[in-house]
Amino acid sequence: DTAVSQTPKYLVTQMGNDKSIKCEQNLGHDTMYWYKQDSKKFLKIMFSYNNKELIINETVPNRFSPKSPDKAHLNLHINSLELGDSAVYFCASSQGGRDTDTQYFGPGTRLTVL
Amino acid sequence: AQSVTQLDSQVPVFEEAPVELRCNYSSSVSVYLFWYVQYPNQGLQLLLKYLSGSTLVKGINGFEAEFNKSQTSFHLRKPSVHISDTAEYFCAVNLANDYKLSFGAGTTVTVRA
Numbered sequence: 001d002t003a004v005s006q007t008p009k010y011l012v013t014q015m016g017n018d019k020s021i022k023c024e025q026n027l028g029h030d031t032m033y034w035y036k037q038d039s040k041k042f043l044k045i046m047f048s049y050n051n052k053e054l055i056i057n058e059t060v061p062n063r064f065s066p067k068s069p070d071k072a073h074l075n076l077h078i079n080s081l082e083l084g085d086s087a088v089y090f091c092a093s094s095q096g097g098r099d100t101d102t103q104y105f106g107p108g109t110r111l112t113v114l
Numbered sequence: 115a116q117s118v119t120q121l122d123s124q125v126p127v128f129e130e131a132p133v134e135l136r137c138n139y140s141s142s143v144s145v146y147l148f149w150y151v152q153y154p155n156q157g158l159q160l161l162l163k164y165l166s167g168s169t170l171v172k173g174i175n176g177f178e179a180e181f182n183k184s185q186t187s188f189h190l191r192k193p194s195v196h197i198s199d200t201a202e203y204f205c206a207v208n209l210a211n212d213y214k215l216s217f218g219a220g221t222t223v224t225v226r227a
């Protein structure tokens with residue numbers, strides 16, 4: 001059983017389109033995250049939710065909107081896609097979002113904006 | 115604010131040789147330290163973490179790391195690498211009482227036969 005899953009694995013789209021990436025975790029964790037990994041493999045936190053409540057909201061364009069329908073799911077919707085949005089997006093989860101918690105990562109979604 | 119510096123962007127190494135990946139951090143408060151590994155085309159997984167206690171931490175796949183508070187370092191080592199250790203390695207820091215994990219830029223380890 002996959003612990004943290006993301007769909008789709010690959011996403012190729014045109015500039016200006018709107019797209020969503022879905023994430024689900026079956027670990028029973030309370031906290032979920034979205035990270036962006038750029039072409040140089042640098043990883044940066046974008047958002048974090050704890051029990052469906054937003055707790056981290058980094059400096060991300062408001063074209064990016066996370067949605068957590070329940071604590072097992074955290075989806076990422078992106079409006080008006082731009083070339084610079086091309087990256088690998090990782091979802092992760094942790095037990096409680098504490099500073100000592102291990103984060104479990106999904107396999108990533110490679111987004112290519114043409 | 116904290117920052118994480120991984121001093122080597124690429125480390126080529128021969129199979130069965132030892133490897134050390136360097137990580138330094140800067141913070142004025144207590145930190146928790148992590149090493150994650152990313153195999154090609156996969157997500158990250160935890161190798162090991164330092165929370166408190168013994169400064170030598172053992173992780174999965176034969177890796178270990180040593181926390182050195184005076185040098186603000188958390189270097190990762192493995193005495194004998196395998197081809198399967200070829201991956202990207204990330205050092206990460208979490209401030210005490212903070213929710214955010216900050217990652218270093220990563221070190222690419224390539225193991226050759």
